Amino acid sequence: MNKALLPLFAAAVIAPAQPFEFWPGAQYDPAIPSIEKVLGFPPGEKHATAADIGKYFEALAAAAPSRIKIFDYGKTWEGRRLFYAAISSEANIRKLDEIKAGMKKLSDPRVTSAAAAKPLIESLPAVISLAYGVHGNEISSPDAAMMTAYHLLAARNDKLVAEAMANVVVLVDPLQNPDGRDRFVFNFEQMRGLEPDPSPVAAERAEPWPGGRSNHYLFDMNRDWFALTQPETRGRVKYMLDWRPLIAVDLHEMGTDSTYFFAPGAAPYNPHLTAEQKEQMTWFGKNNAKWFDKFGYSYFTREVFDEFYPGYGASWPWYYGGMGMTYENASVRGLVVRRSDDTLYTFRESVKRHFVASVATCETAAANRKALLERYYRYQQTAVEEGQK
Numbered sequence: 001m002n003k004a005l006l007p008l009f010a011a012a013v014i015a016p017a018q019p020f021e022f023w024p025g026a027q028y029d030p031a032i033p034s035i036e037k038v039l040g041f042p043p044g045e046k047h048a049t050a051a052d053i054g055k056y057f058e059a060l061a062a063a064a065p066s067r068i069k070i071f072d073y074g075k076t077w078e079g080r081r082l083f084y085a086a087i088s089s090e091a092n093i094r095k096l097d098e099i100k101a102g103m104k105k106l107s108d109p110r111v112t113s114a115a116a117a118k119p120l121i122e123s124l125p126a127v128i129s130l131a132y133g134v135h136g137n138e139i140s141s142p143d144a145a146m147m148t149a150y151h152l153l154a155a156r157n158d159k160l161v162a163e164a165m166a167n168v169v170v171l172v173d174p175l176q177n178p179d180g181r182d183r184f185v186f187n188f189e190q191m192r193g194l195e196p197d198p199s200p201v202a203a204e205r206a207e208p209w210p211g212g213r214s215n216h217y218l219f220d221m222n223r224d225w226f227a228l229t230q231p232e233t234r235g236r237v238k239y240m241l242d243w244r245p246l247i248a249v250d251l252h253e254m255g256t257d258s259t260y261f262f263a264p265g266a267a268p269y270n271p272h273l274t275a276e277q278k279e280q281m282t283w284f285g286k287n288n289a290k291w292f293d294k295f296g297y298s299y300f301t302r303e304v305f306d307e308f309y310p311g312y313g314a315s316w317p318w319y320y321g322g323m324g325m326t327y328e329n330a331s332v333r334g335l336v337v338r339r340s341d342d343t344l345y346t347f348r349e350s351v352k353r354h355f356v357a358s359v360a361t362c363e364t365a366a367a368n369r370k371a372l373l374e375r376y377y378r379y380q381q382t383a384v385e386e387g388q389k
Contacts, residue, residue, distance in 0.1 A: 020044075022147055022352050023155070023359070032154035033059045035146050043147045044348025046335075047139055047185045050080050050178035056146050057085055057174065064153050066090045067165070074235030077216035080178035082235055084129075087152050088169040092125050099124060099169060103244040106373065107321070109381045117377050125166075126369040129245040130358055131173040131236075134222050134313055136180020137212030138253035140329055140347065144354035145174035145251075151359060160363050167366040171245060176232060176313075177215055184212030188334060196335035198344055200256065205333045222250070226311030240317065246372045247284070247365050248324045250313035251354050253331035257340050259298035260353050261328035262288045265307045265314075273307065273318055274382070276375045280323050280368075287364040291356050321379035323372075327357050 022043065028034070036042040038059045039052050048056070061070050067090055074082040086096060102124045105112045112120075130148065132141035149172050155161045164170070175181055184207065191204040199205075210218050215230060224233040240248070254261065263281040285301050292299045305326045307315050314324040332347045339345055365372065 020348060022355055023151060026151065026158065027156045028150075028154040029156050032063050032150065034154075035150060043143055044346070044351040047188060047347070048143055048146065049185050050175055050182050053142055053146060053175050054081055054083070057083070057149065060149055060153060061085070067093055067153055068149070069093060069096065071239065073239050074231050076177075076179045076232060078179045080182070082176075082178070082232060084171050084173040084239065085149060086169055086171055087149060087165075088125065089165040092165075092169055096169070099127065100243060103127060106377045107244055107380055109377065109384055112377075114377075114381075121370060121373040121377065124373055125169050126247070126365045126372050127169045127171065127243050127245045128247040128249070128361065128365045129171045129173065129240065129243070129317075130249050130251070130361065131176055131313060132251050132354075133174070133181055134176040134250060135213045135220075135252060136177040136182070136215075137184040137207060137333065138329075138331060139181075139184060139333065140253060140331070140350035141251035141354050142175045142181060143347075143351045144358060145172055147351065147355045148172065148358040149174070151355070152362070160359070164359075164362040164366045167369045168362055170362055171239075171243060173236070176236065177212075177221060179216045180212040180214055182212075183210075187212075192334075198334075198336045198338040200337060202334070205337070222252075222313050223309075223311050225313055225316035226309075236313075237316075241320070244320060244322065244376075245317065246322050246376055247361065248314065248317035248322055249327055249358075249361055250324065251327045251358070252329070253350075254328045256331055256333070256337050256345065258328070258330045259300060260292065260330065260357070261300055261303075261305055261326070262357060263325040264301050265305050265326065266302055268306065268308055270308045270310065270315070270318070274379060276378070277318060277323055280372070280375070281325065283368055284325060284361060284364045287367075288357055288360045291360040292353075295352075295356060297353060297356070321376050321383070327354065329353050 038056050061068050069086045072083045102120045132145040188204050219230050221233055224230050228234050263285045314326040317324040329350055332350050335347045337345050
């Protein structure tokens with residue numbers, strides 16, 4: 001070997017790996033505990049259990065009680081806790097009841113005139129819902145929920161986060177299906193070896209029946225928003241009607257060889273959707289695309305995942321005047337998987353994609369706060385008018 005190259009070779013061998021950054025350049029407040037500090041592992045290194053996720057959100061609430069509030073909305077059949085967190089600025093968190101009351105007023109133009117609605121539209125923040133993990137074996141989104149909450153609370157000197165927190169109340173439901181999630185995680189931990197196996201047919205990736213997708217009684221809860229047969233769905237619908245989020249995102253996973261899907265969804269659209277509602281999907285899709293382009297991530301829109309059936313978590317919100325969207329991420333179903341093109345895809349990378357989409361959604365909602373509120377009120381007006389014909 002050329003002696004001149006020896007120092008370069010040695011430096012390459014001993015140089016530490018570059019740290020993985022979920023949001024490059026972000027500076028975080030040390031007073032807000034990181035996932036690693038609370039759970040003992042960085043995001044994406046392990047699959048967090050339902051108990052882990054609850055523990056982390058409680059730690060956030062203890063560290064920043066003026067900017068995050070946790071609300072329980074029920075228990076699963078197996079007794080696991082169901083909760084969501086409201087995250088926003090101190091000013092908005094102080095007046096959560098007032099914000100809820102304002103949204104209730106905007107929801108009924110029979111009691112709230114256009115003149116009375118105007119100051120509400122000028123002053124109310126946009127309430128949005130980010131809901132994760134309704135299918136328990138679609139594993140990346142609950143971990144992304146923790147990272148999203150951490151970023152919104154801990155990021156310093158970040159204009160995007162500051163604008164979002166001033167203009168948006170983010171309802172983070174980090175784990176809609178705790179029973180299915182733990183069923184998947186416990187099986188994975190039992191079947192894994194010393195190192196994660198990327199083989200698509202590895203034992204750690206082969207879930208025994210019934211798998212983690214469904215809840216305890218094997219219901220697919222992403223079909224239950226219409227029938228409301230399960231306690232998880234009934235609790236969720238109750239708090240959604242209490243808040244009336246203008247935007248509701250349901251974060252999922254799809255096939256390993258896919259990329260990432262976000263709105264606009266596939267045709268046909270349900271005929272009860274308004275032109276304004278459908279237009280709004282492009283606002284969020286374009287901003288998601290901007291960030292995915294920035295990170296070099298592949299994505300697609302419109303090809304699949306329709307908005308027709310009203311019983312999906314991402315379609316039910318349309319019918320009270322909000323807007324629902326499905327985000328679908330390629331699934332690892334473990335910690336690393338080899339795709340058919342022989343590339344490796346890691347759990348950490350899948351968590352990051354859902355995290356980036358979540359932050360981008362907050363940004364779009366903040367930038368369009370007033371327009372979303374105006375359109376929400378207009379939807380209620382036209383609904384009353386059509387009902388009187």
